[in-house]
Amino acid sequence: MKTESTDIIPCYCWNMDPRTKARCTLEPGHKGDHYDPYARPSWDRPGTTWRN
Numbered sequence: 329m330k331t332e333s334t335d336i337i338p339c340y341c342w343n344m345d346p347r348t349k350a351r352c353t354l355e356p357g358h359k360g361d362h363y364d365p366y367a368r369p370s371w372d373r374p375g376t377t378w379r380n
Contacts, residue, residue, distance in 0.1 A: 345378040 341352040343362050350367030352358075358380075365375035 343380075345376055347378070348376055350376045350378075 338356065341354050341356050341358055341362060343352045344350070345352075345362065345364070345367070348367060350364040352362035353364055353366065354362065361377045361380055363375055363377050367376040368374060
């Protein structure tokens with residue numbers, strides 16, 4: 329799923345999670361789910377993921 333701002337920072341995918349507004353920090357054009365390691369519920373839990 330694309331958002332209106334997927335190309336803000338060229339070194340990141342930057343797709344937005346529609347539920348949390350987190351941004352994907354994987355490389356552009358990656359395969360699989362989107363991932364943001366900085367959007368996590370606590371330091372000892374993984375980051376947010378959402379479907380590509």
